[in-house]
Amino acid sequence: MSLSPSSRTPRCAKLSVTTLKKTRTKKRPIVLNKIYNENCLDTMNRMSDDIIDCTITSPPYDNMRKYDGNTFDDFDDISKELYRVTKIGGVLVWVVGDQCIRGNESGTSFRQALRFKDVGFNLFDTMIYAKPPRGAVGNNKTYWQSFEYMFVLCKGIPKTIHLIMDRENKDSRNGDNGTKRLHDGTLKKLKRGGYNSTGRRTNIWTYNIGRGHSATDDIAYKHPAIFPENLAQDHILSWSDAGDTIYDPFMGSGTVAKMCIKNNRKYVGSELSKEYYTISQSRIKSCQTHRCD
Numbered sequence: 001m002s003l004s005p006s007s008r009t010p011r012c013a014k015l016s017v018t019t020l021k022k023t024r025t026k027k028r029p030i031v032l033n034k035i036y037n038e039n040c041l042d043t044m045n046r047m048s049d050d051i052i053d054c055t056i057t058s059p060p061y062d063n064m065r066k067y068d069g070n071t072f073d074d075f076d077d078i079s080k081e082l083y084r085v086t087k088i089g090g091v092l093v094w095v096v097g098d099q100c101i102r103g104n105e106s107g108t109s110f111r112q113a114l115r116f117k118d119v120g121f122n123l124f125d126t127m128i129y130a131k132p133p134r135g136a137v138g139n140n141k142t143y144w145q146s147f148e149y150m151f152v153l154c155k156g157i158p159k160t161i162h163l164i165m166d167r168e169n170k171d172s173r174n175g176d177n178g179t180k181r182l183h184d185g186t187l188k189k190l191k192r193g194g195y196n197s198t199g200r201r202t203n204i205w206t207y208n209i210g211r212g213h214s215a216t217d218d219i220a221y222k223h224p225a226i227f228p229e230n231l232a233q234d235h236i237l238s239w240s241d242a243g244d245t246i247y248d249p250f251m252g253s254g255t256v257a258k259m260c261i262k263n264n265r266k267y268v269g270s271e272l273s274k275e276y277y278t279i280s281q282s283r284i285k286s287c288q289t290h291r292c293d
């Protein structure tokens with residue numbers, strides 16, 4: 001399958017993309033519906049410009065966990081590469097939190113969001129991923145750490161927006177026609193708009209986490225930091241169309257790939273760890289041979 005790169009550059013681009021092209025050496029072209037067991041910089045190195053419709057990912061942050069020995073300190077290069085490979089109007093969802101050391105939060109989340117703006121992305125929305133009932137212990141002297149940020153960034157203005165309409169309104173009403181008597185005694189015809197029983201969600205999304213909640217397949221929990229399948233799915237549905245290409249540069253256990261298969265999207269992924277890569281392959285296989293849920 002071939003993907004044709006676009007040559008247009010959005011008006012909001014602040015950092016010259018040409019500076020990034022220089023460092024790229026063309027290797028084999030990217031294959032769709034594949035996870036690469038390698039550094040995401042190597043995977044993006046295979047990609048031509050403007051080919052990804054949507055990236056949904058959660059990076060390792062503040063080296064809080066040793067993912068099979070992998071640390072993450074290439075943020076600057078990764079942010080530039082993500083901008084380069086994203087289509088005009090493509091969206092990047094960056095799910096991240098902060099470590100707190102001796103009463104001082106790292107601020108990594110904000111630094112990264114601002115850096116993404118520096119390389120050209122628009123910060124379209126700062127969303128919250130809430131994890132009831134309490135989330136992580138965090139610092140014993142603060143309130144429970146019960147959320148992460150979901151920065152929704154865009155190369156220009158999102159080309160695809162399908163807002164999920166599942167927030168319940170207090171009641172619903174059909175539109176109707178009425179009349180109002182004016183001072184001079186005449187009747188004025190009025191039209192009253194209606195509203196549905198559900199409306200668009202708020203930008204705080206809540207997911208129960210842990211075994212039995214985050215994923216439907218047990219093998220996923222062998223990875224120490226999966227995000228919920230429903231979180232991945234909700235972003236896929238919000239910012240892409242069927243047939244679009246979704247990238248996860250930190251694929252972990254393969255959650256994004258699994259949700260792409262379930263929702264008829266193409267996926268590309270990168271995962272450094274052989275162990276987690278193997279988990280992702282097993283999840284994909286069972287999703288393809290049985291059902292994804």
Ligand SMILES: C[S@@+](CC[C@H](N)C(=O)[O-])C[C@H]1O[C@@H](n2cnc3c(N)ncnc32)[C@H](O)[C@@H]1O
Nearest residue numbers: 039040060067226227250252253255271272273
């Ligand atoms: C927070 S986890 C992602 C979990 C994933 N969202 C899931 O649901 O399974 C981050 C992953 O990034 C991987 N990783 C770290 N640095 C990487 C790099 N430079 N390129 C590719 N993968 C990397 C780690 O091994 C880890 O599995």
